[in-house]
Amino acid sequence: MSLPLRRTRAAAARFFFRNFFHGLLIAASAALWLVPLRLLAPLLPTALPVWLHCTGIAVFYAINRSIVTERRARFPAALRIYTAFAFICLMCMAFLLVSSVLWGSTHVLAALSQGLFPQATAGLRSSVDATFGLVVPLGMMAIGSLMVFGYTFGQRQLRIARVSLPVAGLRRQLRIAQISDIHVGQNLSRRQLSGFVAAVNRLEPDLICITGDVADGPRSNLDRYFPLLGELRARHGVWAILGNHDHYAGAERVAAALQRVGIGVLCDSAATLDVDGQALHVIGLDDRGRDWARGVSSAPVLDELVAAAPAGVPILLLSHRPDIFSQAARCGAVLTLSGHTHGGQLAVPWFGGRRRNLAELVTPFSRGLFARDGAFLYVNCGLGVTGQRIRLFTPREISLFELAAPVPERAAVPSVVPEFLNRAAPEIA
Numbered sequence: 001m002s003l004p005l006r007r008t009r010a011a012a013a014r015f016f017f018r019n020f021f022h023g024l025l026i027a028a029s030a031a032l033w034l035v036p037l038r039l040l041a042p043l044l045p046t047a048l049p050v051w052l053h054c055t056g057i058a059v060f061y062a063i064n065r066s067i068v069t070e071r072r073a074r075f076p077a078a079l080r081i082y083t084a085f086a087f088i089c090l091m092c093m094a095f096l097l098v099s100s101v102l103w104g105s106t107h108v109l110a111a112l113s114q115g116l117f118p119q120a121t122a123g124l125r126s127s128v129d130a131t132f133g134l135v136v137p138l139g140m141m142a143i144g145s146l147m148v149f150g151y152t153f154g155q156r157q158l159r160i161a162r163v164s165l166p167v168a169g170l171r172r173q174l175r176i177a178q179i180s181d182i183h184v185g186q187n188l189s190r191r192q193l194s195g196f197v198a199a200v201n202r203l204e205p206d207l208i209c210i211t212g213d214v215a216d217g218p219r220s221n222l223d224r225y226f227p228l229l230g231e232l233r234a235r236h237g238v239w240a241i242l243g244n245h246d247h248y249a250g251a252e253r254v255a256a257a258l259q260r261v262g263i264g265v266l267c268d269s270a271a272t273l274d275v276d277g278q279a280l281h282v283i284g285l286d287d288r289g290r291d292w293a294r295g296v297s298s299a300p301v302l303d304e305l306v307a308a309a310p311a312g313v314p315i316l317l318l319s320h321r322p323d324i325f326s327q328a329a330r331c332g333a334v335l336t337l338s339g340h341t342h343g344g345q346l347a348v349p350w351f352g353g354r355r356r357n358l359a360e361l362v363t364p365f366s367r368g369l370f371a372r373d374g375a376f377l378y379v380n381c382g383l384g385v386t387g388q389r390i391r392l393f394t395p396r397e398i399s400l401f402e403l404a405a406p407v408p409e410r411a412a413v414p415s416v417v418p419e420f421l422n423r424a425a426p427e428i429a
């Protein structure tokens with residue numbers, strides 16, 4: 001791809017993501033009006049005038065805007081149901097748009113070939129109309145059902161992923177638990193968080209790492225939730241880094257609250273740990289809260305932090321965004337732990353046990369395990385949610401890494417490993 005084309009593409013992507021939330025608000029307002037109307041179309045005696053459509057969408061826009069701009073300490077159940085309905089309508093509208101483009105293309109094709117096959121095109125048109133008349137409402141109902149599943153059962157699933165990795169030079173096995181993207185706030189109850197903390201403690205790790213987005217935003221009540229995080233137990237400590245949402249919530253406020261409950265915060269800094277005779281150098285990068293959709297593929301401070309590490313000591317890197325992996329592998333970090341993507345939060349089953357997900361639009365490292373030049377990256381799907389309390393084929397996740405010296409006869413690890421390499425091991429809790 002040429003340089004001007006790359007720049008144009010990058011500028012278009014920046015514009016799209018900078019205006020993403022405002023665009024989403026407009027699209028959701030249109031969806032709230034158009035999708036129910038489309039489903040009720042057979043019951044309507046006549047087509048509605050354009051002015052009524054514009055008014056309906058404008059009214060929903062005013063309602064939605066007032067919901068997102070009002071500062072609420074708590075989000076009532078009725079509002080949660082309304083926003084969930086809006087999100088379902090949005091997904092249905094996306095399906096409706098794709099279907100309409102397909103339907104329109106088929107009709108254009110039929111019009112172009114009418115002179116050649118007049119009878120065949122008439123038949124084609126009527127069968128296409130009949131098919132779409134059936135497929136569109138059925139498709140929207142299927143999408144609605146999947147989303148309802150995501151809001152109810154999907155978001156309650158918790159996966160504990162056990163990942164065994166070979167690390168050269170280790171004298172003893174290290175057990176490291178990772179949690180990420182907790183997003184304490186309106187979408188997480190104290191009871192839920194308490195359950196997650198107990199689940200992590202049951203794994204009895206040597207070390208616990210929290211890879212950012214502990215808070216959700218400025219309204220997150222840290223005093224209500226952080227004492228529960230203080231109950232995390234690991235023999236060699238609990239270490240956290242900040243994510244973009246921690247910066248939205250106030251980086252200094254979040255870091256201070258974490259330290260008050262006994263959690264070490266690594267903010268472009270490092271700590272060398274002695275895990276029962278095995279040294280481990282843990283580096284934590286700050287996120288700085290830049291555009292949520294932008295990957296950060298290089299950090300000059302990482303080179304400095306690696307250069308300052310004791311010679312021969314394995315390096316564990318904590319970076320909220322995963323796109324740093326190339327630099328991390330080049331620097332010699334044996335394992336990089338990241339979050340940020342939530343595994344897309346919404347995914348669909350794909351071939352080979354994969355899950356295609358929304359985060360693939362913003363990063364090649366959307367979820368799971370990746371390997372390059374003997375170094376590993378793990379992207380945790382997160383414990384919390386952002387925006388909507390929904391997860392589809394993307395359970396909340398606690399990951400447990402068992403690092404041990406490589407066994408000589410074991411086959412070489414491929415350069416890029418698909419997500420959930422140790423598929424036999426994960427437990428579904």
Ligand SMILES: [Fe+2]
Pocket residue numbers: 181183213243245340341342382386
């Ligand atoms: Fe997050």
